[in-house]
Amino acid sequence: MPTTSVNGTDLHYVDAGSGPSAVLLLHAFPLHSGMWARQVEALSKHHRVIAPDYRGLGRSGTPPQASTMALLAEDVRALLAHLRVERVAVAGLSMGGYLSFEVWRQAPGLVRGLALCDTKAGADTAEGAAGREAFAKNALEHGLGWVADQMVPKLLKPQPDPAAVKAVRHLIADGTPAGVAAAQRGMAVRPDSFATLATVSVPTLVVVGEEDTLTPPAEAEKLAAGVKGARLVKIPGAGHLPNLENPGPFTEALAGFFAGLPA
Ligand code: MLT
Numbered sequence: 176m177p178t179t180s181v182n183g184t185d186l187h188y189v190d191a192g193s194g195p196s197a198v199l200l201l202h203a204f205p206l207h208s209g210m211w212a213r214q215v216e217a218l219s220k221h222h223r224v225i226a227p228d229y230r231g232l233g234r235s236g237t238p239p240q241a242s243t244m245a246l247l248a249e250d251v252r253a254l255l256a257h258l259r260v261e262r263v264a265v266a267g268l269s270m271g272g273y274l275s276f277e278v279w280r281q282a283p284g285l286v287r288g289l290a291l292c293d294t295k296a297g298a299d300t301a302e303g304a305a306g307r308e309a310f311a312k313n314a315l316e317h318g319l320g321w322v323a324d325q326m327v328p329k330l331l332k333p334q335p336d337p338a339a340v341k342a343v344r345h346l347i348a349d350g351t352p353a354g355v356a357a358a359q360r361g362m363a364v365r366p367d368s369f370a371t372l373a374t375v376s377v378p379t380l381v382v383v384g385e386e387d388t389l390t391p392p393a394e395a396e397k398l399a400a401g402v403k404g405a406r407l408v409k410i411p412g413a414g415h416l417p418n419l420e421n422p423g424p425f426t427e428a429l430a431g432f433f434a435g436l437p438a
Contacts, residue, residue: 176208178234181253182246185236188227188254192219197263198433199251200226201271201278203293203330203416204362205322205355206346207233210268213422217430225263227254229274231354238357244277244365252282264433266290268418269390270358276368279375288436289375289402290429292382293415295394296368296401304363311356322355323347332386332414339420372401379405380432384413384420406432 178187189200189208198218200211208226218224229247231238239246251274255263264287267275272294279286299307314322323344331339379402383395392409399407408428413420 176234179254179257181257182250184230184250186227186230186250186254187234188225189215190258191215191224192221193223194221196221196433196436197223197225197260199255199263199265200224201251201265201267201274202226202229202232203268204270204358205232205326205350206343207235207349209233209349210346210416210418214266214418214426214429217426218433221430222264222433223260225255225258225260227251229354229358231357232350234349235354238351238354240357241360241364242354242357243361244274245281247274247361248277248281251278252285255285261285262287264288264290264436266292266429267294268292269294269415270362273362273365273368276371277365280371283374283376286377288378288380288432290380290382290432291398292425293384293387293390293395293417294398295390296372296398298365298367299363307359307363311359314352314355314359318352319348319350319355322350322352329389330415332384332412332420333388335414336420339416342419343416369401372398373403375402375405378432378436380428381405381407382417382425382428383407383409384415384417385409385411386413387415387417389415
């Protein structure tokens with residue numbers, strides 16, 4: 176997988192498949208583009224699929240103090256410009272969804288469709304933001320093993336498949352404590368996106384794992400209600416990461432949505 180220098184950082188990314196229709200996959204916290212392996216394999220048969228690692232996660236470059244959604248959206252836009260991609264369908268899962276809202280705000284003309292997966296539109300409460308700061312400090316002090324211990328039970332369904340636990344722990348281990356801290360600090364200051372939902376004028380799909388406790392189906396219903404014409408798909412047998420826990424129906428939902436979009 177290639178790495179390129181854009182927007183003052185090194186971005187590592189997947190670029191698979193070819194064709195006139197491009198798809199951008201934006202990963203969850205504290206994982207990296209590798210979480211999309213099953214989707215890249217399926218979608219790249221019909222589309223060019225691009226999936227970056229955010230700064231400090233996976234194999235991308237050193238993060239700043241806070242990886243704000245504004246900065247990460249600039250990184251993504253610079254990467255797409257570098258790859259000469261002018262229009263893209265965006266799928267973002269959780270933090271990737273927060274980032275998708277920002278990509279839409281910065282460059283609506285770039286986006287030809289939005290798949291908002293296991294994410295939510297609201298900003299953090301003061302308590303939520305304080306919790307992220309505490310998490311950031313603990314990640315820096317105790318490292319990625321501690322991060323995995325905290326996150327795995329939240330990311331997966333209550334009785335997770337051991338293979339999914341192993342896969343998620345591996346994805347987390349590929350990051351850096353500084354990248355985890357920066358992502359938490361960036362998410363803590365993300366803006367509320369409810370007003371943004373009403374501005375979305377491209378086809379939109381909302382997807383959620385039925386057993387997601389981090390961004391539960393009720394949040395997905397609010398998202399879908401906020402975007403004109405949005406369709407909601409619930410994935411059974413999956414928590415916050417239906418792309419990993421039940422990849423068949425999840426990938427099918429994305430593939431069907433992308434197939435129906437104009438290039
Ligand atoms: C994620 O899965 O990206 C995060 O759990 C989102 C968050 O912490 O709000």
